[in-house]
Amino acid sequence: MCPLTKDIFYQRALKILGSLVILTVFAIFAFLFKESIYALKTHGTVFFTSATWHPTENKFFILPIVLGSFFIAFGALLLSLPLSLFAALFTCFFCPKKIKWWAQRIIELYAGIPSVIFGFWGLMKLVPWLYEFSAPGQSLLAGILILCLMIFPILTLSLMASFEMSSREVYLCAESLGLSKSTYIWKILIPSVKKQSLAAILLALGRALGETMAVLMVCGNIPSIPKSIFAPVRTLTSNIALEMSYAMDSHRSALFLSGFILLLTVSFIFLASKQSSIILRKKGAL
Amino acid sequence: MKTKLSSYLAAFFLFLIIYLIFKDILENSFANFSWSFFTESPTHAGRQGGILPILYSTFLILLICLTTVIPLGLGTALYLYYSNSKSTVWLQNSIEILSGVPSIVFGLFGNALFCIYFSLGFSILSGGLTLALMSLPLFVNTVSKGLEATPSNFLKVSQSLGLSKFTTSINVLIPFALPSIVVGIILSVGRSLAETAALIFTSGYVDRMPESLLDSGRALSLHIYDLAMNVPGGNQNAYKSAAVLILLIFSVNALINLILKHWYKSRIPL
Numbered sequence: 150m151c152p153l154t155k156d157i158f159y160q161r162a163l164k165i166l167g168s169l170v171i172l173t174v175f176a177i178f179a180f181l182f183k184e185s186i187y188a189l190k191t192h193g194t195v196f197f198t199s200a201t202w203h204p205t206e207n208k209f210f211i212l213p214i215v216l217g218s219f220f221i222a223f224g225a226l227l228l229s230l231p232l233s234l235f236a237a238l239f240t241c242f243f244c245p246k247k248i249k250w251w252a253q254r255i256i257e258l259y260a261g262i263p264s265v266i267f268g269f270w271g272l273m274k275l276v277p278w279l280y281e282f283s284a285p286g287q288s289l290l291a292g293i294l295i296l297c298l299m300i301f302p303i304l305t306l307s308l309m310a311s312f313e314m315s316s317r318e319v320y321l322c323a324e325s326l327g328l329s330k331s332t333y334i335w336k337i338l339i340p341s342v343k344k345q346s347l348a349a350i351l352l353a354l355g356r357a358l359g360e361t362m363a364v365l366m367v368c369g370n371i372p373s374i375p376k377s378i379f380a381p382v383r384t385l386t387s388n389i390a391l392e393m394s395y396a397m398d399s400h401r402s403a404l405f406l407s408g409f410i411l412l413l414t415v416s417f418i419f420l421a422s423k424q425s426s427i428i429l430r431k432k433g434a435l
Numbered sequence: 436m437k438t439k440l441s442s443y444l445a446a447f448f449l450f451l452i453i454y455l456i457f458k459d460i461l462e463n464s465f466a467n468f469s470w471s472f473f474t475e476s477p478t479h480a481g482r483q484g485g486i487l488p489i490l491y492s493t494f495l496i497l498l499i500c501l502t503t504v505i506p507l508g509l510g511t512a513l514y515l516y517y518s519n520s521k522s523t524v525w526l527q528n529s530i531e532i533l534s535g536v537p538s539i540v541f542g543l544f545g546n547a548l549f550c551i552y553f554s555l556g557f558s559i560l561s562g563g564l565t566l567a568l569m570s571l572p573l574f575v576n577t578v579s580k581g582l583e584a585t586p587s588n589f590l591k592v593s594q595s596l597g598l599s600k601f602t603t604s605i606n607v608l609i610p611f612a613l614p615s616i617v618v619g620i621i622l623s624v625g626r627s628l629a630e631t632a633a634l635i636f637t638s639g640y641v642d643r644m645p646e647s648l649l650d651s652g653r654a655l656s657l658h659i660y661d662l663a664m665n666v667p668g669g670n671q672n673a674y675k676s677a678a679v680l681i682l683l684i685f686s687v688n689a690l691i692n693l694i695l696k697h698w699y700k701s702r703i704p705l
Contacts, residue, residue, distance in 0.1 A: 177540070265629075404543075419531055
């Protein structure tokens with residue numbers, strides 16, 4: 150069958166739009182790389198050898214900031230993982246049928262709360278509360294707690310999705326064998342969805358690493374390696390948000406470089422998450 | 436029994452947190468609320484006055500974002516629909532990466548591309564375009580799901596009638612996927628309303644009434660951030676702006692649920 154000429158044009162127009170999207174992604178990588186070349190060329194080693202982060206004196210010691218990002222992201226993930234697991238179990242198994250719909254809507258609403266609102270609430274309520282235990286209140290712990298609350302709903306929703314994909318037949322079979330719900334959950338369900346949950350956890354980790362506003366508002370933003378969980382820290386993202394507005398030359402380039410590092414890390418995590426779910430689907434685990 | 440108990444506790448904790456946040460923000464902002472908040476310009480760096488120019492800038496940014504994301508996203512979704520999945524691996528991976536790019540990196544990119552390379556400066560246009568790129572993956576994924584739900588015999592019938600792909604798209608696919616397109620638009624609006632970090636270095640801080648699209652304009656979420664962090668004594672107005680933002684997000688969510696529940700419910704497999 151000969152395709153209509155009109156169709157060829159149409160298909161081409163669509164292809165151009167699609168290529169525009171691919172081009173954008175390339176442009177993001179290209180621009181961030183281009184802007185960070187300057188810092189790599191002139192201060193390639195300064196990032197790891199100088200002792201402090203003093204951009205005006207060309208001292209860019211990035212290690213405390215990278216560590217700050219990772220401490221906060223992993224801390225938040227570790228805290229929110231058990232919470233989300235149980236919250237997902239609640240909505241999937243223990244929740245009365247009537248409120249299940251409402252519970253899901255509420256979690257979706259929760260997931261949609263803007264990060265700036267979390268940051269603002271943390272600054273107004275959580276930080277003064279932590280201040281009573283140990284000054285200054287704006288601290289690593291505050292960042293971990295706020296970020297934990299932020300990825301809590303996201304992780305819950307994706308765990309719920311993976312629980313719901315698990316086989317209904319196996320559940321009925323377990324029920325007919327007279328297994329209790331908790332036996333079914335711990336001995337059958339969790340082992341079977343362990344690998345799929347990995348994709349969800351990786352996605353949450355990517356989100357946590359990339360989170361800016363909430364962390365920026367509650368962490369205190371001092372670029373040094375934290376001595377305790379009550380010490381203030383600065384993350385890669387908040388470093389960019391704080392200094393970009395007045396950064397010049399090598400400082401600006403250094404900030405773009407930290408953004409580039411962040412971009413590479415997060416895209417790697419997202420692609421790994423997608424690959425792991427594709428591989429699992431091929432194996433027939435889903 | 437232990438499992439059941441801890442799951443109830445976790446769920447209780449979840450609802451408690453969302454209740455605390457809503458209660459705190461709504462209580463504090465309704466304490467001394469007046470309608471003039473919506474009709475006045477901010478004075479004293481936002482400590483007093485209202486948020487009229489900020490709402491207007493937010494609206495303009497959203498408008499730019501939607502006028503870019505709808506044609507681009509719809510075209511991409513249709514392209515994905517018509518092509519077999521092997522030939523579009525690159526596009527799919529690009530969308531996947533785009534959905535993971537942190538918002539601050541979008542801010543950096545928008546600053547480097549729109550503000551400096553295209554020399555648009557700190558403007559509503561740059562901010563809107565940056566947000567469009569950011570909400571694109573969400574929109575494409577939602578619309579794709581709607582398109583894939585079209586029954587395959589619709590396509591076969593339209594092929595047998597000798598309709599071109601263009602006509603099929605306009606008269607069959609798009610009307611059928613309309614609910615999912617609307618949901619995609621609303622999701623993009625919600626995402627853009629919530630966004631702060633990408634706007635700091637693209638649309639700027641100026642809290643005057645914008646005169647054109649090339650003017651800098653402050654978005655609502657950025658206003659909250661600025662009042663809370665940089666303006667001592669701005670908490671009262673920050674609370675009120677946060678309440679406005681929360682109510683906007685709330686209505687966006689309610690709208691999505693309304694559409695999903697009542698408008699062609701079976702057609703949107705979300």
